[in-house]
Amino acid sequence: MAEVPRSTSVRFARSESDRVLLGVAGGTGERIGVDPLVVRLAFVLLALAGGVGFVAYLVAVLASQEPEPGQDQQTRPAEGRRTVAFLLILAGALLLLRTAGLWLGDGVVWPAALAVFGSVVLWTRADVGRSRLSRLLSRSSTGTVRLVTGAVLIAVAIGLFAAIGRRSGLLANAPAAASAVVVVLVVVVGPWVTKVARQAREERRERIRSEERAAMAAHLHDSVLQTLALIQRAEDPRRMATLARSQERELRGWLYGRPATGGPSTLASAFEAMVAQVEQEHGMPVEAVMVGDAPLEDRTAGLVSAAREALVNAARHSGARTASLFVEVSPEGIEAFVRDQGSGFDPAEVATDRRGIADSIEGRIARAGGDVAITTAPGEGTEVRLRLPLPVSKEAP
Amino acid sequence: MTDRVRVFLVDDHALFRSGVKAEMGDAVEVVGDAGDVATAIARIGETDPDVVILDVHLPGGGGAAVIEGVRREAAADPRFLALSVSDAADDVIGVIRAGARGYVTKTIAPGDLLSAIQRVHDGDAVFSPRLAGFVLDAFAGAPPAGALDPEIDQLTPREREVLRFIARGYTYKEAARELHIAVKTVETHVSSVLRKLQLTNRYELSRWAADRRFD
Numbered sequence: 001m002a003e004v005p006r007s008t009s010v011r012f013a014r015s016e017s018d019r020v021l022l023g024v025a026g027g028t029g030e031r032i033g034v035d036p037l038v039v040r041l042a043f044v045l046l047a048l049a050g051g052v053g054f055v056a057y058l059v060a061v062l063a064s065q066e067p068e069p070g071q072d073q074q075t076r077p078a079e080g081r082r083t084v085a086f087l088l089i090l091a092g093a094l095l096l097l098r099t100a101g102l103w104l105g106d107g108v109v110w111p112a113a114l115a116v117f118g119s120v121v122l123w124t125r126a127d128v129g130r131s132r133l134s135r136l137l138s139r140s141s142t143g144t145v146r147l148v149t150g151a152v153l154i155a156v157a158i159g160l161f162a163a164i165g166r167r168s169g170l171l172a173n174a175p176a177a178a179s180a181v182v183v184v185l186v187v188v189v190g191p192w193v194t195k196v197a198r199q200a201r202e203e204r205r206e207r208i209r210s211e212e213r214a215a216m217a218a219h220l221h222d223s224v225l226q227t228l229a230l231i232q233r234a235e236d237p238r239r240m241a242t243l244a245r246s247q248e249r250e251l252r253g254w255l256y257g258r259p260a261t262g263g264p265s266t267l268a269s270a271f272e273a274m275v276a277q278v279e280q281e282h283g284m285p286v287e288a289v290m291v292g293d294a295p296l297e298d299r300t301a302g303l304v305s306a307a308r309e310a311l312v313n314a315a316r317h318s319g320a321r322t323a324s325l326f327v328e329v330s331p332e333g334i335e336a337f338v339r340d341q342g343s344g345f346d347p348a349e350v351a352t353d354r355r356g357i358a359d360s361i362e363g364r365i366a367r368a369g370g371d372v373a374i375t376t377a378p379g380e381g382t383e384v385r386l387r388l389p390l391p392v393s394k395e396a397p
Numbered sequence: 398m399t400d401r402v403r404v405f406l407v408d409d410h411a412l413f414r415s416g417v418k419a420e421m422g423d424a425v426e427v428v429g430d431a432g433d434v435a436t437a438i439a440r441i442g443e444t445d446p447d448v449v450i451l452d453v454h455l456p457g458g459g460g461a462a463v464i465e466g467v468r469r470e471a472a473a474d475p476r477f478l479a480l481s482v483s484d485a486a487d488d489v490i491g492v493i494r495a496g497a498r499g500y501v502t503k504t505i506a507p508g509d510l511l512s513a514i515q516r517v518h519d520g521d522a523v524f525s526p527r528l529a530g531f532v533l534d535a536f537a538g539a540p541p542a543g544a545l546d547p548e549i550d551q552l553t554p555r556e557r558e559v560l561r562f563i564a565r566g567y568t569y570k571e572a573a574r575e576l577h578i579a580v581k582t583v584e585t586h587v588s589s590v591l592r593k594l595q596l597t598n599r600y601e602l603s604r605w606a607a608d609r610r611f612d
Contacts, residue, residue: 245504248482256485285504289530289564292537324526324566328533337565383565 013065024060044092054093086120111161115187118153121146158184223250242283249276267334268293270304271327278308282315285322292329299368303336303388306364306372310338310384318342318382333370333389341381347374361386402518405446405475406430407437407463409455413503417450417480420507425514434458434466442471448518451497453481453488461495468496478517480505486531494595499523521584522591529563532594549596559586 014023029036046053227247264270314323320342370388431437434457477497562572
C-alpha cells in the first residue's frame with residue numbers, strides 16, 4: 001500500500017539527511033536500495049584505484065538533483081561520526097593525490113586541508129536530529145567548543161601556511177599570496193554563504209506554498225463554505241439541489257481553469273453562463289451538452305437568448321424536474337434543442353394567451369435569419385428546435 | 398427475482414458507496430465494495446460480480462487502472478459502468494477506452510442508474526447525453542489521414558443521428574420511436590459507436606486516453 005513513489009527518470013536526488021559530503025552516496029543508496037555505507041566504500045575504493053572514484057563522484061553530483069528539503073531529518077547520522085568520516089576521507093584523498101603526484105607541495109596542501117576541516121567544524125549544523133538535551137548542550141557548551149576549535153584550526157592553518165610559505169619562498173610573488181587569501185576566504189566564508197542561500201530558498205518556497213494555501217482558502221471560503229451554509233438553511237429540496245449544482249459548476253470552472261469572471265466570448269461559454277443563470281433563478285437542473293463552438297456575435301447571441309426563453313418556459317410551465325439543452329455547431333449551421341419531459345401543451349389552444357412567448361423565441365430567431373420548430377402534445381413533453389444557417393459571420397452580400 | 402444482478406461498487410468515498418447502496422435497495426445484489434485500486438482488483442477477483450460500478454478518480458491509478466488490473470489478474474470477467482462527478486472529456490474517454498461499457502454522472506436519478514446497470518449487464522452500451530456530446534465532438538471532421546481502418550475512425554450517418562437524440566436527452570426508446578426503428582437497433586448502433594470509440598486512432602481520443610494512463 002504505502003509504496004514509495006519512485007520517479008522513472010534516471011536522475012536521483014541527493015540525500016539531505018544521510019550525507020557526509022554532498023549526499024551522493026546517501027541518495028544513491030536510497031535509490032538502489034543499498035546501505036549508503038557500501039556505496040561510500042565503493043567510492044573510496046574506486047578513488048584509490050587510480051582516482052576513478054573521484055570522477056564517478058563528480059559525475060554523480062552533476063547527474064543528481066538537489067536534495068528534497070525537510071525529508072526524514074531524524075536519520076542524519078551522529079555529528080561525531082560524520083566529522084570523523086569526513087576527516088578520514090579528506091586525509092585519504094590527500095595521501096592518494098600526493099602519491100599520484102598531483103601535488104602542490106606540502107606547504108600548500110596540508111594547511112589548506114586543516115583550514116577546510118576547521119571550516120567544517122565551524123559550519124556543520126549540529127542542531128538537527130538530536131535529542132532536545134544534546135541540542136541544549138550544543139547551544140551552550142558544545143557550540144562554543146566547536147566555534148573555538150574551528151577558529152583555532154583555521155588560524156593554525158593560516159599561520160602554518162604563512163610560515164612554510166615564507167621559508168620556501170612560495171609567498172614571494174603577489175599572485176600566489178592573493179590566491180592564498182582567496183582560498184582562505186572561500187574555505188571560511190563559502191559554507192556560510194551557501195547555508196544562507198539555502199535557507200533563503202527554503203523560506204521562499206515555504207512562502208509561495210503558504211500564499212497558495214491562503215488564496216485557496218479565501219476562494220473556498222467565499223464560494224463553497226458560503227454555499228454549504230446556505231444549503232443547511234434551505235428548506236426546499238429543489239433549492240438545495242440548485243445551490244449545490246451551481247456551486248459545483250463554479251468549483252469545477254475554478255479547478256479546471258475556466259474563470260467565472262468576465263463576459264463570455266464564445267457561443268459555448270455564453271450558453272454555459274446562460275444555463276447557470278437559469279438553474280440559479282428557476283431552480284431547475286439543466287443537462288447541457290455542447291458540440292463544437294462558434295464566435296459570439298449578434299446573431300448567435302440571439303440564439304442564446306431564444307434558448308434561454310425556451311428553458312425558462314420549461315421551468316415555469318412544464319412541471320418537469322429537469323430539462324435538456326443540446327447545441328451543435330456544424331458546417332451547415334447551429335442547432336439548439338431545448339427539451340423537457342413535462343406536461344406538454346396543445347399549440348392550438350395556447351396560441352392566444354402565450355403568443356408573446358412564442359414571439360420572443362420565434363421573433364428573435366427570425367431576425368437572425370433562422371427558424372424555429374416546436375414539437376409538443378399534452379402529456380408528451382416539449383421540444384423546441386432553434387436553427388441558424390451558417391456561415392454565421394459572413395458579411396451581407 | 399432470484400437472479401438479481403450482482404453489483405460491485407468502487408468509489409473512494411465511503412459515504413457515496415453507502416448512498417448508492419441505499420438508493421438501489423433490493424433491486425440489485427451488492428456483493429462488495431472497495432475504495433482503492435488494489436483492493437478493488439483483489440475483491441472483484443474474489444466476488445466475481447456481474448457489473449462493477451466504477452469511479453473514475455481513485456487513489457492508486459484511477460478507474461482505468463481497475464479495469465486493466467481485473468483484465469490482467471483477476472479470474473472474474475465483469476462488465477464495467479463508469480460513474481463519476483467529472484465531466485472532463487479525458488476522464489470520460491480514458492475509462493471508456495480502458496473497456497468500460499458505459500458512463501453516467503453521479504447526478505443520475507436512482508431509477509436511471511438501475512436501468513443503466515441492467516443495460517450494461519445485458520452487454521449493451523450506456524451513453525449519457527454528455528458522453529454522446531463528446532463522441533460527436535471527437536468524431537467531427539474527416540478521419541485522420543493514413544487511418545488503417547476508416548470504418549472505425551468515423552461514424553455512420555445513422556449512428557450520428559442516434560447520438561444526437563441521446564445528446565438531446567432522449568431515451569433509447571424515444572430515439573427509436575423518432576427514427577422509426579426498433580429499440581434493439583438503437584442499442585446496436587450505440588454499441589457499435591462504443592466499439593469505434595475504443596478502437597479508433599483519432600488523435601484527440603488516443604491523446605485523452607494517454608493522458609489518463611499516468612495519473
